[in-house]
Amino acid sequence: GQQVMQIPQYQHVQEGEDFTTYCNSSTTLSNIQWYKQRPGGHPVFLIQLVKSGEVKKQKRLTFQFGEAKKNSSLHITATQTTDVGTYFCAGQGGSEKLVFGKGTKLTVNP
Amino acid sequence: KAGVTQTPRYLIKTRGQQVTLSCSPISGHRSVSWYQQTPGQGLQFLFEYFSETQRNKGNFPGRFSGRQFSNSRSEMNVSTLELGDSALYLCASSLAGVRTEAFFGQGTRLTVV
Numbered sequence: 001g002q003q004v005m006q007i008p009q010y011q012h013v014q015e016g017e018d019f020t021t022y023c024n025s026s027t028t029l030s031n032i033q034w035y036k037q038r039p040g041g042h043p044v045f046l047i048q049l050v051k052s053g054e055v056k057k058q059k060r061l062t063f064q065f066g067e068a069k070k071n072s073s074l075h076i077t078a079t080q081t082t083d084v085g086t087y088f089c090a091g092q093g094g095s096e097k098l099v100f101g102k103g104t105k106l107t108v109n110p
Numbered sequence: 111k112a113g114v115t116q117t118p119r120y121l122i123k124t125r126g127q128q129v130t131l132s133c134s135p136i137s138g139h140r141s142v143s144w145y146q147q148t149p150g151q152g153l154q155f156l157f158e159y160f161s162e163t164q165r166n167k168g169n170f171p172g173r174f175s176g177r178q179f180s181n182s183r184s185e186m187n188v189s190t191l192e193l194g195d196s197a198l199y200l201c202a203s204s205l206a207g208v209r210t211e212a213f214f215g216q217g218t219r220l221t222v223v
Contacts, residue, residue: 042200042214097166098208102152
């Protein structure tokens with residue numbers, strides 16, 4: 001079945017450094033969504049990408065969807081302590097299911 | 111508007127027992143999905159209900175079941191609990207399923223002893 005791999009599993013940065021997490025699917029995706037889960041919290045929707053090669057920005061966050069619609073990335077510029085949490089990608093392939101990556105846990109040292 | 115409400119927030123059960131978890135979606139949302147979250151496996155899809163019908167199912171044993179009522183509220187049941195069922199169970203509601211933004215509840219933390 002469809003698998004979504006996400007790397008790295010953990011990332012520790014100094015405040016002000018950039019951060020990137022990558023997501024790769026075993027199959028072509030119809031869409032990919034990104035979520036953030038703060039420690040002790042629940043996943044919160046960040047964005048959805050649908051088009052091949054799509055790039056979307058939200059302030060310091062940049063999301064990309066690969067040309068082949070099999071990979072995606074989330075890049076945070078100049079991290080802040082408020083960025084701490086686990087970032088998940090979730091892809092929808094041929095079935096009507098969202099398959100989540102295992103997430104990248106980001107810690108930020110002030 | 112009110113968010114997704116899950117009850118109870120915490121549960122402790124004994125092996126062999128059964129448990130029912132409840133999820134009230136955002137008003138107007140017809141799709142409710144359930145996920146199991148564990149440190150080792152991440153978020154794993156259990157099933158999705160849309161307008162009272164199970165539309166999709168993940169790879170979990172038959173001990174895991176669910177249903178959705180006419181008001182879109184959903185329940186999830188786990189029978190014959192095992193230690194490995196200890197997890198955070200998250201419910202997510204959306205307008206139309208996986209093609210639309212999912213709103214997660216706070217989850218139910220289930221501990222099986």
